[in-house]
Amino acid sequence: QEEKVELDIRGMTCAACSTRIEKGLSRMEGISQANINLVSESGTIEYTPGVVTIDDLLAKVKKLGYEAFVKQ
Ligand code: 9UX
Numbered sequence: 001q002e003e004k005v006e007l008d009i010r011g012m013t014c015a016a017c018s019t020r021i022e023k024g025l026s027r028m029e030g031i032s033q034a035n036i037n038l039v040s041e042s043g044t045i046e047y048t049p050g051v052v053t054i055d056d057l058l059a060k061v062k063k064l065g066y067e068a069f070v071k072q
């Protein structure tokens with residue numbers, strides 16, 4: 001079943017950045033929802049473990065040009 005992970009994301013400087021990340025993540029298999037907040041520099045991702053991993057999510061955000069960490 002789906003799980004949620006909260007990320008801290010650094011490097012977003014305009015509203016299109018958060019949209020870019022949302023779209024990039026949403027296109028990945030195993031991700032049902034991605035909500036990214038520019039102001040709080042964070043996001044919530046709903047994903048299906050076994051289809052996609054948290055490391056995959058972090059790598060995708062990094063590839064898009066931002067830093068991402070699992071929120072502790
Ligand atoms: Mo805004 Mo973000 O022009 O990568 S989209 S800075």
